[in-house]
Amino acid sequence: MSHDTEFHVHHDSDAAVGRRERLGVRLLIVADGAFLFGMIFSYFYLRNLNAGGNWLPKGVKHYSATSAWLVAIPFVIAAITHRAGLRSKQARNLTSVVTLLALLVGGFIQWDQLAHMPFLLKDDGGVVSFNGAYASNWALIAGSGIFHYFLSAFIALGILIRNRTTNLPEELDLWRQRTAQSWFTWCAIAAILTGITLSII
């Protein structure tokens, strides 16, 4: 056999492809989870070490626990609405809009918090410093939250467009919705975990 034999694209059954994709996404979630674990580890390690009393130096403002939970709520809403949309294509016409909106609102809140961090130091050179280890950890966790929001919003936008513009039969696209569900659920869990972490100042 050589190169000029005819080849075809393999079309496995949707069930098989769906299983495969969900497994793949869950493995990526494991990787993302390890990253999140590392961030939570950093937060509590430096908090307990409190080197030189510089976890939260005297007089430095910090974010309240509420703000962390405020960012988590849109993710939970997105996960729930997306789950509701799994029922049918018609349901998804509505839920996909809500999911996307929730993610955009969440991303905006997170961005706003990051843009108005109350614990920055400005020295004469115009160089900004983070005042204490709490501040550094907070900014990193918030940054990863922004990343989650952006990525999820991309997925939600894709689902919305596909649902409204393509004529894919319901069954054909369902496995993709369920793959996305794994990711949204994980994002909601991650947001709750960071909410718990950031509540313990």
Next chain:
Amino acid sequence: MADHIEQQLAPTPGERTAIFFKRTDVVRTSLLFIFWTAVFVVLGVVFYPKWMPLVMSTELKSAEAIMVWFTVISAPIAGLVLAITSNAFLNMHRGDTPPPDGPAVRTNGPVVAVWTITSLLFALVAIIWGLTEMNGQAVAAARDAKSAITVEVTGSQWLWTFNYPAQGIETHELNLPVGVPVVFDVKSADVNHSFWPVQLGVKVDANAQVTTVIHTTPTKIGAIDVKCAELCGLYHAYMETNGAVMSKDDFNAWVTAQGGHNA
């Protein structure tokens, strides 16, 4: 692994053992086993005492003992692995066609079990040995805490500084009296370093803002090399100094000469 012979001949257990040990491959493997075990025993007993520096503390003595004795204890296991491997090597088949098929042995429960239990025992010996030594060192440190002299060690790029608070002196050479326990309080002025008085066989990292502690008791008079064992930038290789373990009188004289006072 002797299953096949056993089943074909169906002899009594005693005969089975006798037959097993008369097989040429078994004889050859046994000889190789003795050879390789001896090699490792000799390697352990000769190599470390020959190449390690003068042992000047109990800590270095216990480190050397671990290296020598673990080699000796693991020699039979290494010997068996290498005996079977080298026997196979000597049995090699050359040419462009594959050799005839060997016996279809897929596993052997007792062999796997004995092997696993042996390696478990070996790991336990290593663990218990290590824990006992660590415990001994911790007990000695607690016992000697009162009588110990304290040396505050500061690492900075690329210099060691020793401060003897009780004697009120600060130097760049590490001199210690023999037989007196010593506590090193180690910290760094910049990046991470690792304080390593080589002949004393102890080591601890120097970090900024926190103090790490290590104990030892010098047991012999002689010169000490102090090195940095953690890459600390450009001149890491040259971050070394020397010192000595000296008699108490010499130490007191040195302290006086440095302008300090003897406690």
Next chain:
Amino acid sequence: MSTLDMTSTHSRPVPHPKRSLITRLHMGTGVVVGIIFAALAYYALKSSLLTYTDKVADPLTPHTDNIVLLGSMFAWSIGFLVGIGAFIGPWRWMIGKDLTDEEILYMAGDGQGIKRYFKYCTDHKVVGIQYLVGVMTLLGVGGTMAMMIRTNLARPGGHFVTATVYNSLVGLHGITMIIAMIIVATGPFGNYIMPIMIGAYDMAFPRLNALSWWVLFTAIPVLCSAWFLGGIPTGWTAYAPLSVQAGPGMNAFVATIIIFAVSTAVAGMNITTTVVAMRTKGMKWNRVPIFVIGSTISVALAIPAFPTFMLAMVQTGLDRTFNTGFFDANMGGSGWLYANLFWIMGHPEVYVILIPGVAALMEIVPVFVRKPLFSYNAAIMGFAGIAGLSVLVWAHHMYIAGWAPSLNGPFMVTTEMISIPTGLLFLVLIGTLWRGKPWMKLPMLSVFAFIWDFLIGGITGIYLSDVPADGYLHGSMYVTAHFHFTLMGAALTGAIGGLAYWYPKMTGRMLNERAGYISFWFVQIGFNVLFLGMFMAGAEGQPRRVMDYAAVFAHSNMISTIGAYGVGIGMIILLWAVIHSWTKGTIAPMNPWGAKTLEWTVPYPVPLTNFDELPVITSDPYGYGKGK
């Protein structure tokens, strides 16, 4: 799983989808767009930061400098991927116009000859060859650095290179080799051979397969740029706070690791999914070839391990750019945090390197001894035990760090326990050799070398894991010798064995045997001399990573350098053999070793979808031998 319905929507030898962007993109467009992105990022960041700080005398402080450099490096990586067409798939998914069959066939490189090696090609065999060439390049570069290090250390007081260059050599040799060794077996063989071994027509995610390679590819120029930015002073461990204090070259290191971590996560997830979900009919878990099991455990271990290294690098980058205080003790940070995050990745990572090498040799031994693999279950328990324990042992790298002396005991216990599953790996190998007549071909030689090297590496590891002995040996040349015996003597030897074994399937030709033998003995004898000398230097008390040493270490260092040149000569011969045989070697038969795994049932060149009809498996591939 009879999910294969080969619907032929389009079928012609050379598909060329009209008006599709993917037909116009290749490595060249990737490089161009990457450079444009990097340049844009460079000037945009530089000018915006200049306005921000134009009131002070020194407008570009080190921190803003770091922002500019890191930003440009990531922009290069993203730009390259845009330019080579990596994001076409996700984009088309988002706008609801999925790739057509014709486009998918085009992306698989169907009928494109040598050009497909320079495209975003989804064929797992193309990706395997790309990885092989990439690995050999990295090993060559890292090996050259090792030669320069050993040349500098030949005599005390040697100044073959300056201190700055020496430290950079140590760090870049380390990271280049670590990256090369992580992908050395799972890259070429895991991509090229493994899907065929399990009877799959491709990987589970072909586009992500191409992504993992091209993402890794973008990291290589970034790593090289470290040289031109003043090098790195930290060694490959990049301990903070030294890494935060370091010059601009450190940015290249940070960016490389972050990019590489993305590549490994994608590759690890892809290989794991392929093996779990795409084994052919009848290939139950107890019939899977051991190399597949080993590689899968290795990459699955990498999935949770590497993100913590990525995180440590993100934090280093933030400390260097935005003045966060993760590792700065004056700002509430701690170098111990870095060490923990690093080694939580670092110890699993050495087994990520080791396991595929061992597994490749376990695949080889039964074929050349013509006996079944001895105790397949023990092999799996060995791999799984090592992988499981490896996540609990990281702090044995920190016995003397002083971060938590009370944890030294528990970590010593877990570390010593690893000798039990490791022992099982030896048992499997010697059990298979027992009563066999090994066919002395190139791949088999590696098995013997592996057993000797890994035995030395393993036994010396037992002392190092005992806290009191580590108090003396830690940070000395002894440690360097120990881990080279495991990573080079064991893992690289295993990978070279794998290369000799699968070379006929990957290139269609036999590897030159005479050159292979000569290279083998040069490398193995040189290697043992090299690191025996280093064990001596370490026992004498020479710290590692030093550019100079006292006269007392002169003999042992001379021995090491002589050995190093032996390794160098051997490796050059091997490189020559690989390149020469690729075009001029004797044509290989379909199954030159008489092996029973599936990759030997397909011809060379391997058809695009590997099999006409997916095979059905009824037994494991180790059915050699007479009797039962």
